[in-house]
Amino acid sequence: MKLTDQARHLGRWLDGTGPASDVVLSTRVRLARNLKEVTFTHRAREEQLAMVYSSVLSAVRKTPVLATSSALPMRDLSPIDRQFLVERHLISNDLADNGRLRGLLLLPDETVSVMVNEEDHLRLQALASGFQLRSAWESVNAIDDELGQDLDYAFSDELGYLTACPTNAGTGMRASVLIHLPSLVLTRQIGRVLQGITQVGLAVRGFYGEGSQIMGNFFQISNQTTLGQSERETIESLERVTRQIIDYEQRAREELLKDARVQIEDKVWRAYGTLRHSRVISSQEVINLVSAVRFGLSLQIEGLADVKTLNELLIRTQPAHMQLWAGRELEQRERNVLRAEYVRRLLGEDISDAARSN
Amino acid sequence: MQCQLCGKRPAVVHFTEIVNNKKSDHHVCEKCAEERGYHVPLLKSKFSVGDLLAGMVDQSGQGEETKVGRVQCPRCNLVYSEFKESGRLGCSECYTTFRAQLRPLLRRIHGSTKHVGKAPARDSERVALRREVQRLHEDLQRAIEHEEFENAAAIRDRIRAMEAQSAGPAAGGAA
Numbered sequence: 168m169k170l171t172d173q174a175r176h177l178g179r180w181l182d183g184t185g186p187a188s189d190v191v192l193s194t195r196v197r198l199a200r201n202l203k204e205v206t207f208t209h210r211a212r213e214e215q216l217a218m219v220y221s222s223v224l225s226a227v228r229k230t231p232v233l234a235t236s237s238a239l240p241m242r243d244l245s246p247i248d249r250q251f252l253v254e255r256h257l258i259s260n261d262l263a264d265n266g267r268l269r270g271l272l273l274l275p276d277e278t279v280s281v282m283v284n285e286e287d288h289l290r291l292q293a294l295a296s297g298f299q300l301r302s303a304w305e306s307v308n309a310i311d312d313e314l315g316q317d318l319d320y321a322f323s324d325e326l327g328y329l330t331a332c333p334t335n336a337g338t339g340m341r342a343s344v345l346i347h348l349p350s351l352v353l354t355r356q357i358g359r360v361l362q363g364i365t366q367v368g369l370a371v372r373g374f375y376g377e378g379s380q381i382m383g384n385f386f387q388i389s390n391q392t393t394l395g396q397s398e399r400e401t402i403e404s405l406e407r408v409t410r411q412i413i414d415y416e417q418r419a420r421e422e423l424l425k426d427a428r429v430q431i432e433d434k435v436w437r438a439y440g441t442l443r444h445s446r447v448i449s450s451q452e453v454i455n456l457v458s459a460v461r462f463g464l465s466l467q468i469e470g471l472a473d474v475k476t477l478n479e480l481l482i483r484t485q486p487a488h489m490q491l492w493a494g495r496e497l498e499q500r501e502r503n504v505l506r507a508e509y510v511r512r513l514l515g516e517d518i519s520d521a522a523r524s525n
Numbered sequence: 526m527q528c529q530l531c532g533k534r535p536a537v538v539h540f541t542e543i544v545n546n547k548k549s550d551h552h553v554c555e556k557c558a559e560e561r562g563y564h565v566p567l568l569k570s571k572f573s574v575g576d577l578l579a580g581m582v583d584q585s586g587q588g589e590e591t592k593v594g595r596v597q598c599p600r601c602n603l604v605y606s607e608f609k610e611s612g613r614l615g616c617s618e619c620y621t622t623f624r625a626q627l628r629p630l631l632r633r634i635h636g637s638t639k640h641v642g643k644a645p646a647r648d649s650e651r652v653a654l655r656r657e658v659q660r661l662h663e664d665l666q667r668a669i670e671h672e673e674f675e676n677a678a679a680i681r682d683r684i685r686a687m688e689a690q691s692a693g694p695a696a697g698g699a700a
Contacts, residue, residue: 206601206616286613308643315646321617324652326631327640329617333627334634336620338642368636372542395637451538451555 178255178277178294181482183474185297189465190413192345192385192478194295195256196303196402198311199287199330199339201321207331208267208284216268219288223281226317227272232279232310240270247496250487256294258282279306281314286331287339289314298413300342300406304398327394338398343389344409349462350419351412352384360415361386368392369408384458388412420465435463439471442480443514448507453484472514480513528554598622658687 180193201207202222205215220240227233241249241262249263252271262269262285272281282290291314293307321329328339335341351357361371370391388409390401423431438459442448457480463471472480482488489502489509497505526536534554542549594606603615605623614620620627631638644652661684668677 201617203617207614209611209613210601210603210615311643312646319647320645322645322648323617323620323640324644324648324655325640326620326638327642327644329620331613333612333614333631336631337635337640340642372540392635392637393642394631394635395639395641397642449555451558 177479177482180278180294180296181478182296183478185295185299187413188297188474190347190416191298191409192347194297194299194303194344195292196300196307196340196342197290197292198307199335200289200291200311200328201330202288203319203321205288208286208288209331213268216284220268220270220283222318223283223289226314227281229317230310230313232313233272233274233281236272236274238270238272242268247487247490251491254482254485254487259285261285279310298344298409300344300402304342304402335393337394338401340393340398340401341389342402342405343387346386346388346409346412347384347458347461348386348412348416349384349458350416350423353423354419356415356419360412364388364408367408369405383454424466431466432468435459435468439463442510445507447503448510449503450485450506453480453506453510457481476513480510484509526552528552528557530557593626596623654687654690658684
């Protein structure tokens with residue numbers, strides 16, 4: 168698989184078709200696993216890492232789901248290719264940075280992947296579109312079962328799966344949803360909601376920009392604990408909390424519409440107009456404007472771009488994506504010009520898939 | 526406002542991170558944000574859990590600080606003080622070596638020190654059996670407390686049968 172080809176496609180988890188995809192962008196579930204007989208990655212010698220890599224590869228070839236995956240050793244990839252995988256949520260910064268024997272096993276549709284020799288020997292990951300915690304858990308659980316037939320995992324009856332960092336010990340599972348909460352931010356209820364989330368054992372990461380009122384408004388909610396609760400219980404409690412937050416968001420949305428419909432519509436259309444007509448634009452600005460347009464979609468405003476296109480804008484306007492698209496390295500200033508062009512094309516009328524990849 | 530990371534350029538990316546109920550604000554410039562992946566809300570932040578952990582570890586056993594710090598894992602040679610700095614253990618054996626220190630830490634992080642989730646395919650039968658036996662022991666205790674002696678005897682027989690079963694295949698099944 169060539170990454171330039173991969174860059175033309177959009178992972179299935181971004182297609183905007185999943186449940187509640189007007190609020191939840193994507194769902195991710197990852198499992199941390201280590202091999203019993205090898206010291207953890209950061210303390211392993213190069214030949215041990217090579218052993219892990221080849222054991223995982225041979226186990227993967229025997230599993231029905233992953234048999235068709237591509238193996239991407241980090242060493243063989245250029246910095247831009249690695250950054251591309253980071254932007255695509257397929258590898259961590261950590262895996263990309265390090266020159267040691269590390270790699271990624273990836274299904275073409277990007278829904279399931281395995282990082283090898285990251286902080287833990289294996290990080291199995293399932294990504295799904297929209298709000299689909301259960302099905303993401305089931306996908307990653309299935310490949311874990313399959314690989315577990317062949318690989319001897321570090322596991323104790325008492326503490327479960329043993330991981331390099333004790334914050335992951337037990338299930339080794341981190342489940343998360345990426346959620347868009349513009350109404351809660353605008354109505355200034357977000358602080359209370361976030362605080363509530365952390366009180367029930369979940370973690371939140373939020374991002375704010377500067378200047379205008381409608382900013383990124385994207386938050387990642389994930390479980391914080393991995394002991395004392397089964398995977399299913401963890402998934403269910405994250406699911407319950409997320410559902411409640413979606414509900415809060417929808418109520419805040421109604422309040423806003425009652426009080427300030429015209430002002431909000433104005434912000435949405437101005438954001439859309441900027442995206443369609445700008446000539447120089449940073450990734451940060453794209454994120455903020457996309458957030459505003461996404462907000463417009465959730466208000467049922469007609470005539471805007473669809474969710475899939477907005478997801479595409481978020482992911483494909485990042486630096487490494489821009490450079491793979493251009494086929495060469497670009498300075499930040501050049502990128503900003505090219506990005507504006509790319510955004511205009513994506514939002515322009517009647518753009519076929521062939522035109523998108525040129 | 527200057528960037529918190531390089532201290533040179535103006536901070537343009539602002540975000541709040543809440544982990545374990547601790548809120549921290551970050552203000553960084555576009556370049557540092559891009560380098561660390563902050564410009565994309567979707568990426569994992571690079572402020573490591575290790576830093577946070579190191580803080581949590583520090584609260585425990587201050588009197589015995591130096592003695593505990595020198596405990597070493599026989600398999601990977603990691604010294605406890607190294608774990609305190611990095612927040613990373615060296616191998617699966619470390620969990621046994623540093624058991625006494627890790628238990629209170631795990632309890633603080635997770636509110637529990639007991640795994641109740643899945644087990645690897647290879648161990649799952651054994652683990653299921655062990656959990657079942659554990660559950661029966663609890664039932665037995667309850668039956669005795671309620672003076673249901675006939676029931677208690679029946680449960681005890683089941684426990685014995687299961688323990689015999691778990692001793693059997695384990696001896697022959699090791700590869």
